[in-house]
Amino acid sequence: MMMMMMTQLASTFAGLMFFFATFRQFIPEEFHGHIRRYLNKLLTYLYPYIEITFHEYQEETWYERSNAYAHIERYLSTNSSKFVKRLKANVVKDCKSVVLSMDDYEEVIDEFNGIEVWWSSGKTFSQQRSWFSYNGGGGTERRYYKLTCKRKHRDFVTKVYMQRVLDEGKAIGVRTRQRKLYTNNKSENWEGYQWKMWSHIVFEHPSTFDTFAMDPKKKEEILNDLRMFSRSKDYYKKVGKSWKRGYLLYGPPGTGKSSMIAAMANLLEYDIYDLELASVKDNTELRKLLIDTSSKSIIVIEDIDCLLDLTGQRKEKKEGSEEEEKDLTVKKAKWEKDKDKKGSVVTLSGLLNFVDGLWSTCGSERLIVFTTNYVEKLDPALIRRGRMDMHIELSYCCFEAFKVLAKNYLDVDSHELFATIGQLLEETNMTPADVAENLMPKSDEENVETCLNKLIISLKNAKEEVRLEDTKEEASPKAEEEEGKNSEEN
């Protein structure tokens, strides 16, 4: 109602201004100044309000949602939703709660320190298409909030009241934030109804550093590094570095690289962007994806070794074991097939720029994590300190790591079979994933002892397999020698 009245007053005044503009040529020049002054006075009398508009996307940063808009949205959802007639509902936290916000073209009155302000929501349409808010009809929807207050309260509203709205909106955002796991879409789908560069689901991985099995000293070191990073905003500014840090996680499959990334995200309360490089067409697309990531996030590129070998820019290639080479060949073939199917031409230099080029400084408080099973295959330029600041080796299960898994899976801190298991873990390699699988009870009949015994049998089998393998390898050169001798004699 109030808004309607104000709109009518505004249009009355606009009519007067139009009248003045149309007939100004018939009015002597010397009266123009006076008329304008009187019209301004009349404006203050007829329409003693000011309006401030907050757009969802700023013109100059079209790719970035305005923080102010998001803070206002949350503030209004929390403070005013009970006074609004039409609401929009968002279901959050695994369908357990509903967040209500003002629907388009709704109005609400807010009061602070005895001063009233009026908020309204609306949207405009532009013919220009963008990646963000496509309305399906060839144009773009751009939402905004409009704040109206009395002209005499301008200073109070713009300084004190608005600061309160932004601070409260930000705090609500921190309290209710649902963390997200993003994956990149193919660029053909970046324009179109509801399509964006990244799709997401709610991130609710249970992995934490408490449940993560590794040497406790190493774990503590990583925890300290992460905590230090997250509170070093000022330090990074002081030393002139952008606030980001690179982690290289390497080790055989099943040693916990993905679980550690989830634990990192849970510790710091960051979102995860899981970047599938094979779907990225070229370096320009890679940069656009980077720009569209938010702060407080972890950008993950898994199996980085595949990409680098295919670009043919690797400086140094070390031979791995036969099995490793075979595994890598299979992975590369799969990657190449995906890449060809999706037409990806991301290069090493594109990736280096992604990690620490000029564009990488947009946003802040970001971790970039590469994972690989073959660290020795990587281009040294990619993993030098400064790009990948911390190199973390995730390896086969040691006794300390086993104790964490025994606690997680069987809820035991000690047992008489622990000594045997400790001994076997020293003598043979088993990944934490395999140890965990053995420790997990598969039926009600399985108890702590049966599970520990299951693990002992698996460890013994693995040890025996290695022994047989070694004996075969030792025997084969001898057999070849014998064969050689025999053929010479014949």
Ligand SMILES: Nc1ncnc2c1ncn2[C@@H]1O[C@H](COP(=O)(O)OP(=O)(O)OP(=O)(O)O)[C@@H](O)[C@H]1O
């Ligand atoms: N260090 C660990 N601590 C606790 N659980 C682990 C650990 N490593 C592996 N696991 C268990 O094994 C499963 C597989 O591990 P994960 O996927 O993290 O390994 P990965 O190193 O990322 O493997 P890949 O290289 O094949 O992607 C996890 O779901 C987790 O349950």
